[in-house]
Amino acid sequence: MSGGNDTLSMRLSPFQKIYLLLVAGFIVGPFLPVIIQSLAFRWAWPELLPGTWWLEQREKSMLPLAWDYVLSPYSRVWEATVNTVFIGLVVTAICLAICLPVARLLARESFAGKSAFEFFLSLPLIVPEAAIGIALLMIFIRMGLAGTYAGIIIAHLIPTIPYMVRMLTAVYQGLGRDFEEQAMILGARPLQILWRVTLPMLLPGVVAGALFTFLVSTNIFLLTFFLGQGQVITLPTLLFSKISGGNLDTTAAGITLIVTLPGIILLIISERFIKEEAFGKGFGS
Amino acid sequence: MTQVRLNSVRKQFGNFVAIENLDLDISSGELVALLGPSGCGKTTTLRMISGLERPSNGAILFNGKDVSEQAVQDRNVGMVFQRYALFPHMTVEKNVAFGPSVRGESKAEIARRLDEILEVVQLTPFRTRFPAQLSGGQMQRVAVARTLITKPSILMMDEPLANLDTKLRVEMRRFIRDLQQRLGITTIFVTHDQIEAMELADRVAVIFDGHLAQYDTPERIYRYPRSLDVADFMGATNIYPGKVLSRNRVSTALGEIDCLHQDDRSVGESVQVLLRAEALDMSTGPFTSEGSGMRGRIKARDFFGASVTYRVACNDQEIDVTENARRMRDVGDDVHLQIAPEQVWLLSG
Ligand SMILES: Nc1ncnc2c1ncn2[C@@H]1O[C@H](COP(=O)(O)OP(=O)(O)OP(=O)(O)O)[C@@H](O)[C@H]1O
Ligand SMILES: [Mg+2]
Numbered sequence: 292m293s294g295g296n297d298t299l300s301m302r303l304s305p306f307q308k309i310y311l312l313l314v315a316g317f318i319v320g321p322f323l324p325v326i327i328q329s330l331a332f333r334w335a336w337p338e339l340l341p342g343t344w345w346l347e348q349r350e351k352s353m354l355p356l357a358w359d360y361v362l363s364p365y366s367r368v369w370e371a372t373v374n375t376v377f378i379g380l381v382v383t384a385i386c387l388a389i390c391l392p393v394a395r396l397l398a399r400e401s402f403a404g405k406s407a408f409e410f411f412l413s414l415p416l417i418v419p420e421a422a423i424g425i426a427l428l429m430i431f432i433r434m435g436l437a438g439t440y441a442g443i444i445i446a447h448l449i450p451t452i453p454y455m456v457r458m459l460t461a462v463y464q465g466l467g468r469d470f471e472e473q474a475m476i477l478g479a480r481p482l483q484i485l486w487r488v489t490l491p492m493l494l495p496g497v498v499a500g501a502l503f504t505f506l507v508s509t510n511i512f513l514l515t516f517f518l519g520q521g522q523v524i525t526l527p528t529l530l531f532s533k534i535s536g537g538n539l540d541t542t543a544a545g546i547t548l549i550v551t552l553p554g555i556i557l558l559i560i561s562e563r564f565i566k567e568e569a570f571g572k573g574f575g576s
Numbered sequence: 577m578t579q580v581r582l583n584s585v586r587k588q589f590g591n592f593v594a595i596e597n598l599d600l601d602i603s604s605g606e607l608v609a610l611l612g613p614s615g616c617g618k619t620t621t622l623r624m625i626s627g628l629e630r631p632s633n634g635a636i637l638f639n640g641k642d643v644s645e646q647a648v649q650d651r652n653v654g655m656v657f658q659r660y661a662l663f664p665h666m667t668v669e670k671n672v673a674f675g676p677s678v679r680g681e682s683k684a685e686i687a688r689r690l691d692e693i694l695e696v697v698q699l700t701p702f703r704t705r706f707p708a709q710l711s712g713g714q715m716q717r718v719a720v721a722r723t724l725i726t727k728p729s730i731l732m733m734d735e736p737l738a739n740l741d742t743k744l745r746v747e748m749r750r751f752i753r754d755l756q757q758r759l760g761i762t763t764i765f766v767t768h769d770q771i772e773a774m775e776l777a778d779r780v781a782v783i784f785d786g787h788l789a790q791y792d793t794p795e796r797i798y799r800y801p802r803s804l805d806v807a808d809f810m811g812a813t814n815i816y817p818g819k820v821l822s823r824n825r826v827s828t829a830l831g832e833i834d835c836l837h838q839d840d841r842s843v844g845e846s847v848q849v850l851l852r853a854e855a856l857d858m859s860t861g862p863f864t865s866e867g868s869g870m871r872g873r874i875k876a877r878d879f880f881g882a883s884v885t886y887r888v889a890c891n892d893q894e895i896d897v898t899e900n901a902r903r904m905r906d907v908g909d910d911v912h913l914q915i916a917p918e919q920v921w922l923l924s925g
Contacts, residue, residue, distance in 0.1 A: 467659075467661075470661050473657055473661040475649060477726055478649050479678040480678070491665045492664070
């Protein structure tokens with residue numbers, strides 16, 4: 292391990308190192324204050340680091356401090372995390388089920404109104420989320436869907452479907468019909484073809500699309516806020532209720548870190564998965 | 577054993593007619609080549625037989641039974657695609673076992689057939705490789721094995737040899753021929769190479785622009801093409817306009833030539849006269865008066881290793897003569913040419 296690092300750093304020039312550090316700084320930088328804040332007891336301007344740390348004050352404090360609070364049931368962090376992950380997974384699954392056939396159509400068939408369809412596909416990305424949220428809320432209240440999981444899931448599908456369709460269409464275009472037709476001739480039924488040929492061959496694209504959809508869904512605040520009606524809370528809405536006062540206190544910083552966890556875990560899993568399952572085996576010939 | 581029949585099959589894509597009124601009869605166990613230039617509809621024909629494409633009109637019959645309503649999966653045909661279409665995410669084994677596996681064969685049965693077929697196509701040492709790790713010839717054999725393991729009643733191959741180098745091509749040609757004879761399976765293969773078609777096939781169907789131009793044995797197609805296009809496609813170079821003088825004699829710009837009587841030719845008719853380059857006898861020395869003799873001088877020489885083709889100027893015309901390369905003649909030599917009457921073929925024209 293250290294040997295590898297040595298040879299690597301020996302090969303890099305000082306300039307190359309500076310660029311790498313710069314990029315790393317931009318990516319990791321914003322997290323640092325949040326991490327420090329979450330561990331601070333008091334951190335006031337102009338101190339570079341907190342004057343008093345959370346652990347030092349832990350025994351003396353009357354009130355639960357940052358991590359103690361975040362991890363306690365009062366914070367509802369656990370409930371929000373479960374909700375967020377659950378909604379994200381369901382949205383991803385439904386989104387895939389809807390977008391796979393559509394992407395296949397768009398990639399392979401030509402039909403009247405196809406270009407119009409492709410144009411309108413971008414509409415949800417152009418119309419402000421707030422407008423969509425309010426419009427949906429009025430409809431959903433009447434239908435009794437406001438404040439329900441179903442309502443939020445439907446709302447989350449609106450911004451995610453356009454992305455997913457686009458991504459999968461591109462992947463489908465790269466996959467010729469030959470493979471599926473060959474499978475058909477060899478005797479495979481439609482579901483067998485989907486399961487054994489199409490999905491594995493689309494895997495890198497499907498994983499990327501699913502990952503993206505999941506991350507978008509777990510980060511949607513406005514739609515969830517409008518349609519959750521305070522009855523269904525997710526990590527973003529919980530965070531908002533903590534920071535709506537206008538300052539990022541230690542508990543908010545803690546929740547912020549929790550909010551990023553599902554995404555990071557997923558990123559690590561999928562990174563491994565894509566590498567081993569698909570690209571490691573000489574994909575794409 | 578399956579016998580295949582196409583009854584005035586027609587295929588239209590939008591306004592474009594890809595296949596027009598195709599009638600084709602393939603006996604069981606026969607090896608038939610579909611031969612034609614790019615875009616003439618060869619692949620489309622295979623796709624209709626396999627069920628991937630529905631004919632716009634007409635019917636396709638297997639053993640006299642119309643299969644129009646039968647799904648691809650139920651036709652029990654095999655097709656090796658132009659670009660093989662090996663599943664890139666599966667090993668050779670998984671690729672080959674795909675057919676029996678989706679058909680729900682038992683594990684033991686699949687393993688048995690897999691071992692057997694891999695042995696036949698000599699791929700046993702490569703069974704755990706992925707397609708990306710195989711050579712062109714090996715990929716081709718995987719594609720063939722993957723199809724044969726399903727025991728299809730009709731085997732179709734779309735340009736099976738197109739992507740292989742010359743040596744491998746000869747090898748694979750022999751391999752396919754042997755396999756086909758051993759299994760006695762009705763086989764249709766597509767090619768745009770007339771040599772390949774002649775070497776492999778029992779009968780050749782020549783297709784131009786979606787029309788069946790001729791369907792016959794390789795020898796008959798080569799010697800007795802029914803149209804100028806077919807003659808041209810089969811590599812004929814010496815074709816001259818002429819007039820039928822009598823039952824057995826025709827006049828051309830080269831001179832008068834003896835021929836055999838052809839039933840569909842009448843005296844006085846304008847025809848095209850086909851003289852195959854290798855059917856001409858070339859000699860130096862005294863001119864004997866019998867047969868159809870023509871005087872000429874060698875203008876150019878193309879050496880092909882086993883054979884040589886001379887371009888001979890003869891009565892203001894040029895004529896190609898192919899000879900065995902054992903004996904070489906020189907450019908500028910005076911020669912005379914003769915052709916046996918049965919080697920002369922008259923085309924309407
Ligand atoms: N799905 C389709 N839609 C429209 N036109 C098509 C379609 N499939 C084939 N064609 C047209 O039909 C004609 C015959 O195509 P086909 O693929 O059968 O040719 P081919 O004889 O196999 O040619 P090649 O030797 O180049 O493979 C071509 O002109 C092609 O453009
Ligand atoms: Mg083709």
